[in-house]
Amino acid sequence: MVPFGTVIIAVVVAVVLAVLFTLAIARSMGGRSTMKKTSLEAYALFVCLVSLAVLAISLATLAYDVVQIANPELTLNSLDHRKHQTNDVYWEDTKRYGMDRGEKVGKRPSEEELTKKRKESYSLALAEEQHDAKQSLISSIISIIIAAVILLLHWKLAKYARKEHGA
Helix, strand or coil: CCCCHHHHHHHHHHHHHHHHHHHHHHHHHCCCCCCCCCHHHHHHHHHHHHHHHHHHHHHHHHHHHHHHHCCCHHHHCCHHHHHHHCHHHHHHHHHHHHHCCCCCCCCCCHHHHHHHHHHHHHHHHHHHHHHHHHHHHHHHHHHHHHHHHHHHHHHCCCCCCHHHCCC
């Protein structure tokens, strides 16, 4: 799951890209009025804008996924991180989870055995974090490729419509 802050950054990047995109259009038109657009050109430019927003969000998600793969300890959720910090917290969480499932909870294992189980559990949690990030990374790459192709096709369509319209 992408944090809310990452989404905000992606939206800001999308707005900045939209402004740059608009400036590029104005510059390519040589200062001519941008008010006389055909509906085809307007459609194509709107799709370009949406594609830029998708690209920005996908790039932000991709960046977070890379961090998550490279340093899963940093992105591990607080609950999982907290429960693996000490044997006492790990045992209480494990005991509570077993009781919630209706399992009989035995007596607390030795410190060495509990430490071993806690470290194994932590390794599994980190591996799961990386696995989820790899899946998300693939999804982000696919989104970026599709959005980039749509952007390029509609950018060319907008240029064609502008040229045909004579604006």
